[in-house]
Amino acid sequence: MKKITILGSTGSIGVNALNVVDDQRDDFNVIGLSAYKNSKLLVEQVKKYEPEFVSVVDREAARRVEQELLTFGVKILKGREGLLELSSYGNVDLMLNALVGSSGMEPTINAIRSKVDVALSNKESLVMAGSIITNLADKTDVKIYPVDSEHSAIWQCLVGEDTKEINKIILTGSGGPFRELPIEKFNTITLDRALNHPNWEMGKKITIDSATMMNKGLEVIEAQWLFDMPTEKIKIVIHPQSIIHSMVEFKDKSIKAQLGLPDMKIPIQYALTYPSHCETDWDELDLTEIQSLTFEKPDFIKFPCMRLAFDVLNTGGTAPAVLNVANEQAVYRFLNQEINFNEIPSIIEMACEKHDFVSEPSLDDILNIEKWSTDFVKSYHSKS
Numbered sequence: 001m002k003k004i005t006i007l008g009s010t011g012s013i014g015v016n017a018l019n020v021v022d023d024q025r026d027d028f029n030v031i032g033l034s035a036y037k038n039s040k041l042l043v044e045q046v047k048k049y050e051p052e053f054v055s056v057v058d059r060e061a062a063r064r065v066e067q068e069l070l071t072f073g074v075k076i077l078k079g080r081e082g083l084l085e086l087s088s089y090g091n092v093d094l095m096l097n098a099l100v101g102s103s104g105m106e107p108t109i110n111a112i113r114s115k116v117d118v119a120l121s122n123k124e125s126l127v128m129a130g131s132i133i134t135n136l137a138d139k140t141d142v143k144i145y146p147v148d149s150e151h152s153a154i155w156q157c158l159v160g161e162d163t164k165e166i167n168k169i170i171l172t173g174s175g176g177p178f179r180e181l182p183i184e185k186f187n188t189i190t191l192d193r194a195l196n197h198p199n200w201e202m203g204k205k206i207t208i209d210s211a212t213m214m215n216k217g218l219e220v221i222e223a224q225w226l227f228d229m230p231t232e233k234i235k236i237v238i239h240p241q242s243i244i245h246s247m248v249e250f251k252d253k254s255i256k257a258q259l260g261l262p263d264m265k266i267p268i269q270y271a272l273t274y275p276s277h278c279e280t281d282w283d284e285l286d287l288t289e290i291q292s293l294t295f296e297k298p299d300f301i302k303f304p305c306m307r308l309a310f311d312v313l314n315t316g317g318t319a320p321a322v323l324n325v326a327n328e329q330a331v332y333r334f335l336n337q338e339i340n341f342n343e344i345p346s347i348i349e350m351a352c353e354k355h356d357f358v359s360e361p362s363l364d365d366i367l368n369i370e371k372w373s374t375d376f377v378k379s380y381h382s383k384s
């Protein structure tokens, strides 16, 4: 039985992961769960999976959870410190990090320090601190298993291969809801339209990241660290049907691709059960029904967030962390309807230009830059 902790168990990835656990109930023992503030769902999960620990970041929600679970033998860890404590707990085999945003970085580092393998859905961890995390994982011999569907696809394509023979990695992306919208109309984009993704059901932050295409940019950075690839060997191809989840081209120009219906349960389960592909009763992909798979070049003019991601990757140091935090804060402001869609990339670009660059940042440098970038975006006055 694999002992697992799931951070962000009440979010979209966390809920899907528990569905996977339901299907493979004899293989997993859930030791820890964590939520930000969804106390109702967390209490249900605790009653069902009987973990030893839960962490609740929001204090008010933590009190509610405590009251509901008075007679339950579960230790409740509160606040941000509680989350950091849960992620440092070493007596588990695998921690799924399904937290949203830069708050997921320290928990990833904690798990690796405690020699716990990480199934990583929180791509922001690697965007913020890719060098620190990959060095630490090497030193402690901890494995990082990708959960992001594109990276899971690449990982599956690389089973049995020599990574020195990779010619390039081809990340596919659906293009989001505004792929066909002319650039002149981008100033009319409303929150509702941006929250309406054509193929994937996801949380709000990543749905907006998909609309701006920053999600693909973050994934380029994530791929660089996961697969130790130089920037010039990572390409983006737009593939609106989201059936091919990514590809690897080898030196002989042979290309391997991984296909499947756009359902996050597939990459989640592979990360939890690797190297096995376990039996499921999920829907099958019928290519005769899909009929055609199409591909386009990415549009870096319409979607400047993708260009910014390649820029910070080339700059290195603290630049990707600034991009990540500025993006996150800008997305929250867009979700609060305080700024318009076009302002997201401009704010990020300003933050990247203005920050005090550090070329080989320590964890403290990154935490300082996180604070600076947050303040920078919060103090921005919208022009709309």
Ligand code: MN3
Residues within 6 Å of the ligand: 148, 149, 150, 219
């Ligand atoms: Mn993805």
